[in-house]
Amino acid sequence: MPPKKGSAGENGSKETGHNGGGNRLVIVESPAKAKTIAGYLGRGYVVESSIGHIRDLPNKAAEIPARYKGEPWARLGVNVDNAFEPLYVVNSDKKAHVKKLKELMADADELYLATDEDREGEAIAWHLREELNPKIPVKRMVFNEITKDAIRRAAENTRDLNLPLVNAQETRRILDRLYGYEVSPVLWKKVMPKLSAGRVQSVATRLVVERERERIAFTPAEYWGLKAVFDAMGGAPAEDPSTFVAHLVSVDGARVAVGRDFTAQGVLRSAEGMLHLDETAARSLAARLEGADYAVRSVERKPYKRSPYAPFRTTTLQQEASRKLNLSAKQTMQVAQRLYENGYITYMRTDSTTLSDSAVAAARDQAARLYGADHVPAKPRVYASKVKNAQEAHEAIRPAGDSFRTPAETGLSGAEFRLYELIWKRTVASQMKDAVGESVTVKVAGTSSTGELAEFTATGKIITFHGFLKAYVEGADDPNAELDDRERRLPPVDEGDPLKAEQLEAEGHSTRPPARYTEASLVKELEDREIGRPSTYASIIGTILDRGYVFKKGSALVPSFLAFAVVQLLERHFGNLVDYDFTARMEDMLDDIARGETESVPWLRRFYFGSGGETGLKELVGDQLGEIDPKEVSSFPLPGTDIMIRVGRYGPYMERDGQRVNVPEDLAPDELTEEKAEELFAQPSGDRELGTDPATGRPVVARNGRFGPYVTEVLEEPAADSEAKPKAKSKAAVKPRTASLLKSMSLDTITLDDALRLLSLPRVVGEIDDEPVTAQNGRFGPYLKKGTDSRSLETEEQMFTVTIDEAKEIFAKPKQRGRRAAASAPLRELGKDAATGSPMVIKDGRFGPYVTDGETNASLRKGDDVESITDERASELLAERRAKAPAKKTAAKKAPAKKPAAKKSTAKSGTSASGTAKSGTTKASGTRRTAASRAAKDGTPKS
DNA sequence: CAGTGAGCGAGCTTCCGCTTGACTT
Numbered sequence: 025m026p027p028k029k030g031s032a033g034e035n036g037s038k039e040t041g042h043n044g045g046g047n048r049l050v051i052v053e054s055p056a057k058a059k060t061i062a063g064y065l066g067r068g069y070v071v072e073s074s075i076g077h078i079r080d081l082p083n084k085a086a087e088i089p090a091r092y093k094g095e096p097w098a099r100l101g102v103n104v105d106n107a108f109e110p111l112y113v114v115n116s117d118k119k120a121h122v123k124k125l126k127e128l129m130a131d132a133d134e135l136y137l138a139t140d141e142d143r144e145g146e147a148i149a150w151h152l153r154e155e156l157n158p159k160i161p162v163k164r165m166v167f168n169e170i171t172k173d174a175i176r177r178a179a180e181n182t183r184d185l186n187l188p189l190v191n192a193q194e195t196r197r198i199l200d201r202l203y204g205y206e207v208s209p210v211l212w213k214k215v216m217p218k219l220s221a222g223r224v225q226s227v228a229t230r231l232v233v234e235r236e237r238e239r240i241a242f243t244p245a246e247y248w249g250l251k252a253v254f255d256a257m258g259g260a261p262a263e264d265p266s267t268f269v270a271h272l273v274s275v276d277g278a279r280v281a282v283g284r285d286f287t288a289q290g291v292l293r294s295a296e297g298m299l300h301l302d303e304t305a306a307r308s309l310a311a312r313l314e315g316a317d318y319a320v321r322s323v324e325r326k327p328y329k330r331s332p333y334a335p336f337r338t339t340t341l342q343q344e345a346s347r348k349l350n351l352s353a354k355q356t357m358q359v360a361q362r363l364y365e366n367g368y369i370t371y372m373r374t375d376s377t378t379l380s381d382s383a384v385a386a387a388r389d390q391a392a393r394l395y396g397a398d399h400v401p402a403k404p405r406v407y408a409s410k411v412k413n414a415q416e417a418h419e420a421i422r423p424a425g426d427s428f429r430t431p432a433e434t435g436l437s438g439a440e441f442r443l444y445e446l447i448w449k450r451t452v453a454s455q456m457k458d459a460v461g462e463s464v465t466v467k468v469a470g471t472s473s474t475g476e477l478a479e480f481t482a483t484g485k486i487i488t489f490h491g492f493l494k495a496y497v498e499g500a501d502d503p504n505a506e507l508d509d510r511e512r513r514l515p516p517v518d519e520g521d522p523l524k525a526e527q528l529e530a531e532g533h534s535t536r537p538p539a540r541y542t543e544a545s546l547v548k549e550l551e552d553r554e555i556g557r558p559s560t561y562a563s564i565i566g567t568i569l570d571r572g573y574v575f576k577k578g579s580a581l582v583p584s585f586l587a588f589a590v591v592q593l594l595e596r597h598f599g600n601l602v603d604y605d606f607t608a609r610m611e612d613m614l615d616d617i618a619r620g621e622t623e624s625v626p627w628l629r630r631f632y633f634g635s636g637g638e639t640g641l642k643e644l645v646g647d648q649l650g651e652i653d654p655k656e657v658s659s660f661p662l663p664g665t666d667i668m669i670r671v672g673r674y675g676p677y678m679e680r681d682g683q684r685v686n687v688p689e690d691l692a693p694d695e696l697t698e699e700k701a702e703e704l705f706a707q708p709s710g711d712r713e714l715g716t717d718p719a720t721g722r723p724v725v726a727r728n729g730r731f732g733p734y735v736t737e738v739l740e741e742p743a744a745d746s747e748a749k750p751k752a753k754s755k756a757a758v759k760p761r762t763a764s765l766l767k768s769m770s771l772d773t774i775t776l777d778d779a780l781r782l783l784s785l786p787r788v789v790g791e792i793d794d795e796p797v798t799a800q801n802g803r804f805g806p807y808l809k810k811g812t813d814s815r816s817l818e819t820e821e822q823m824f825t826v827t828i829d830e831a832k833e834i835f836a837k838p839k840q841r842g843r844r845a846a847a848s849a850p851l852r853e854l855g856k857d858a859a860t861g862s863p864m865v866i867k868d869g870r871f872g873p874y875v876t877d878g879e880t881n882a883s884l885r886k887g888d889d890v891e892s893i894t895d896e897r898a899s900e901l902l903a904e905r906r907a908k909a910p911a912k913k914t915a916a917k918k919a920p921a922k923k924p925a926a927k928k929s930t931a932k933s934g935t936s937a938s939g940t941a942k943s944g945t946t947k948a949s950g951t952r953r954t955a956a957s958r959a960a961k962d963g964t965p966k967s
Numbered sequence: 968c969a970g971t972g973a974g975c976g977a978g979c980t981t982c983c984g985c986t987t988g989a990c991t992t
Binding site: 053054055056073074075076077078080081083084085086117139140143144145147148193196197199200201202203204205206207208209211212217218219220221222223224225361365373556557559560563564567672674677679684685686727728729731734736759760762763764800801802803804807809812813814815816867869871872874875876880881882883885905 | 968970971972973978980983
């Protein structure tokens with residue numbers, strides 16, 4: 025990246041001697057904010073919003089300006105060969121808005137860039153200045169709370185653009201682009217097209233996968249204990265109970281093992297001084313304690329105190345809305361957006377827990393009115409940010425305004441009401457007093473018939489002053505967890521008091537594997553690790569769901585086997601990139617850049633080109649690509665078995681001794697146990713029985729195959745034992761008839777009649793020159809066959825209807841020319857190509873309309889229209905196409921340099937190293953079985 | 968994961984962060 029040219033100051037704050045009169049254009053990020061601020065600034069100010077970023081790297085080929093198309097780095101939008109210079113374009117959905125901003129600026133005397141005061145906001149301001157190219161003075165205005173005073177103060181205390189901070193943002197942007205746009209194609213080649221990888225989503229996926237791995241590796245431990253109900257036998261006051269529950273904690277001084285004493289492997293962490301009770305031991309101990317005398321050994325009282333929770337920021341709001349309102353992260357943000365736009369709450373994408381002074385006053389005032397002045401502390405509470413990389417551009421999420429409306433006063437309803445109420449309560453509670461009380465631990469001892477000393481404990485909690493808990497109690501993810509306002513009262517017992525055991529029973533427990541992530545807990549985990557930003561938390565979940573990396577089971581996020589494959593590939597070959605600390609290290613570096621202490625280019629260069637012993641990204645996705653064996657990264661052994669789980673282009677399956685069986689897509693990986701696997705092998709899945717062929721008596725089934733859905737007949741199954749094997753071999757000569765489904769059919773709806781019709785193919789149409797002519801369905805669709813000669817049919821239906829006379833006509837025409845000639849009549853004739861001078865025509869082809877000059881062909885793009893396309897545009901398309909052609913050749917030339925695939929199975933399907941190179945030399949197949957032919961071409965991980 | 972007979976103009980997918988409508992079901 026070249027250094028940013030110019031500075032905001034250059035445009036002359038010295039010219040701004042005037043205060044009255046004149047028009048000042050203020051640009052903020054959000055339209056709702058613009059509306060509010062306009063009210064505070066009043067006359068002389070026009071406030072407009074940028075609606076987020078206005079420029080960015082090009083997203084796709086269509087956004088790359090023509091003059092850069094031929095550049096080798098155009099695909100990335102970053103000139104990696106020239107100081108990582110980024111190529112910025114105004115995004116297509118922002119063009120109209122940027123035009124509007126320019127028009128507003130034409131009437132302005134001064135420009136105030138009032139975007140958020142964080143890394144992205146500073147960058148938006150810089151992009152605005154670059155794109156609007158103002159000739160008037162430019163000022164950078166910042167504020168982090170939206171009150172009249174704060175805004176007016178901000179307008180009078182402007183500063184210059186912070187260019188090092190802009191550099192930090194740009195570096196972040198470039199890194200994310202290089203990571204995403206270089207690693208994703210690796211997944212397309214090695215796992216499945218359209219997959220994606222990125223700094224944030226790949227780590228999020230990895231977290232979910234690792235949790236599932238822990239669950240798979242988890243071995244539960246069983247442990248037993250005793251539960252007793254003691255009677256205090258005294259006259260307890262009415263509000264206290266006379267009995268209480270206590271649990272066995274030790275026997276003769278040896279502590280009884282409980283869940284946390286066991287490892288994930290189900291063994292005791294330390295057996296020293298521990299007693300691990302099994303069922304027999306627990307029951308016999310209970311029997312020996314039958315009728316024993318018990319007494320209180322000790323009573324320990326401690327003050328209990330609980331402070332209020334900090335006001336909401338994005339993640340905590342998402343968590344609580346999930347726990348209490350059952351809203352997804354996305355739903356929460358949508359509802360919050362509406363509340364924000366209509367002026368009910370402050371901005372909802374924030375990492376700050378800070379309240380403005382006026383908000384603190386409003387919360388205290390409301391708390392005092394609703395719960396009494398004794399519930400409000402003398403001094404306002406201040407919440408420090410818990411988030412390490414917080415950028416604090418906004419306040420916490422709270423009710424808007426200088427005095428809060430109660431939920432009832434808002435007139436809201438439904439989810440908006442409930443979310444507002446949540447925010448309101450949390451905000452008010454945050455300025456209330458601590459809850460205080462007392463916690464009590466009572467120890468009880470008794471001696472068994474064989475002289476063992478058994479000790480029990482019970483804990484109680486009494487809240488004497490509820491404080492903030494009257495307003496708000498935080499929810500818990502674990503349904504068994506005890507909420508903060510829950511009391512447990514014990515009878516008022518004293519040391520030495522005799523007790524009677526009303527009940528004594530053995531209780532069995534077992535340790536549980538770590539819980540799966542929910543949307544909210546995954547977002548929290550990401551925030552704790554400083555990965556992602558408030559504006560992206562909800563969409564991260566959306567991305568990994570869309571890619572099929574995770575699916576939801578209730579509220580739990582379950583990783584797919586596809587996610588296991590992708591994560592395995594990334595861990596093995598891009599370990600650095602999916603390291604949990606990668607983002608944290610990046611943030612440190614960005615901070616250095618923002619402080620002007622480090623330059624970004626050397627850092628990006630190390631990342632992309634490598635340095636010293638470290639391999640750069642470019643080499644990992646380039647020369648070292650062949651080292652990634654797609655079959656290997658998509659394979660997982662099922663522990664303790666010789667079964668291999670594989671992820672194929674058509675979903676997960678298992679393989680053992682050449683036998684294969686599908687794994688249901690919605691089966692959670694930790695549920696694929698050995699037993700489950702055997703069950704799946706026992707009943708080959710995916711088949712749909714359609715009925716019996718009356719002609720043969722054989723069952724007909726429909727299933728999914730390598731080339732898509734097909735029907736087949738089931739031959740009698742030979743007995744599985746070894747004695748029957750020779751017999752089976754002799755039968756192997758009989759192959760079942762098979763046939764692909766027609767395009768109009770689907771596995772769910774196909775009938776037996778459809779299937780029988782398909783199985784009747786190939787159909788003998790008749791004879792031409794004593795040679796039989798058949799109609800059949802093949803790799804490229806329906807066709808007629810006569811000896812070694814063939815002709816394609818136009819429709820699948822023709823296989824069943826074509827007559828011998830029609831067949832004669834078809835064979836009378838030369839092979840491919842016949843159909844192609846008809847199809848290649850020009851749709852439209854254009855002028856001469858600017859480069860070659862040849863006349864250009866628009867034709868219609870397999871892939872839609874294209875322009876050709878006789879030599880070069882180029883498809884029309886999105887937005888190009890056959891009727892209205894100009895000669896200039898057509899020439900441009902042809903020029904682009906010509907520019908690309910040599911690149912393809914070099915790719916093809918590279919092929920022999922790669923190591924030939926060693927394994928037979930991979931060689932056959934052209935996997936791995938040879939696979940990618942092959943695409944240049946192998947003829948592309950066309951018409952219908954594109955998925956299948958692509959699979960065969962660039963190497964599906966399964967054979 | 969079924970198993971067959973071409974020859975020809977593909978182009979695209981994807982990242983993370985800012986922010987809202989304008990679209991379709």
